[in-house]
Amino acid sequence: MPRNPHVLVVEDEPDLADLYGAWLDDDYSVETVYDGADGLEAIDESVDVVLLDRRMPGLSGDTVLDTIRERSLDCRVAMVTAVEPDFDIIEMGFDDYLVKPVSSGDLTSVVDQLLLRSTYDDQLQEYFSLAAKKALLDAQKTEAERSASQEYDQLTDELAVVRTKVDDTMEALFDQDVYHRLCQDISRNAT
Known part of the structure; x- marks a missing residue:
C-alpha cells in the first residue's frame, strides 16, 4: 500500500503551523515544527514537500532552504511567508512561493x-x-538483432508505457489553473 505523501510544515507561529497541519491532515502525513533548526532535523528522505516560513528567529527559512538544496534532499519546497517577493527570490531554490x-x-x-x-x-x-x-541499441544492433530480442521488445513496450504516463501527467499539470495562468504570463512577458 503506498504511503501518504509526507508534508513538513516549518512555521514559527505554532497556531498557524498547527492550522496548516489540520488543513492538510486528511490527505497527507503532516509533521509540524516551530523553528528552522527543528525543521532541518526533521527533513529526511521521507519528506516530499516542505512548507517553509521565510522569516523565523534563529535559522531563517532562507537558510533552511539553502541547507536543503546543499544536502541535495529530494523534496519540493514552497515558501509560505508574509515577506513580499523581491528580486532576491531569483537566486532562491524554492519551488513555489505563497x-x-x-x-x-x-x-x-x-x-x-x-x-x-x-x-x-x-x-x-x-x-x-x-x-x-x-537509442544505444538502435545504433549498435541491426534491425534483425533487435527484432529477435525479447528484451528489446520489452524495452520498447516499457518506453511506450512511460511515455503515456509522462503525457498524462503533463496534461494534468497544464489542466491546473495555476499552470494555465503561468503559461499565459510567460507568453505575455515574452513578447
Whole structure:
C-alpha cells in the first residue's frame, strides 16, 4: 500500500503551523515544527514537500532552504511567508512561493501541484533512461538483432508505457489553473 505523501510544515507561529497541519491532515502525513533548526532535523528522505516560513528567529527559512538544496534532499519546497517577493527570490531554490495569508485551498493546491511535478520529474528521468538505452541499441544492433530480442521488445513496450504516463501527467499539470495562468504570463512577458 503506498504511503501518504509526507508534508513538513516549518512555521514559527505554532497556531498557524498547527492550522496548516489540520488543513492538510486528511490527505497527507503532516509533521509540524516551530523553528528552522527543528525543521532541518526533521527533513529526511521521507519528506516530499516542505512548507517553509521565510522569516523565523534563529535559522531563517532562507537558510533552511539553502541547507536543503546543499544536502541535495529530494523534496519540493514552497515558501509560505508574509515577506513580499523581491528580486532576491531569483537566486532562491524554492519551488513555489505563497504570500500570507493563505487559505486552505491555496495550501492544498500548492502541495498537490508540487507532488504532481515531482511525479513528472521521476517519470521524465525514467523515460530518458529508457530512451537512451533504446537509442544505444538502435545504433549498435541491426534491425534483425533487435527484432529477435525479447528484451528489446520489452524495452520498447516499457518506453511506450512511460511515455503515456509522462503525457498524462503533463496534461494534468497544464489542466491546473495555476499552470494555465503561468503559461499565459510567460507568453505575455515574452513578447
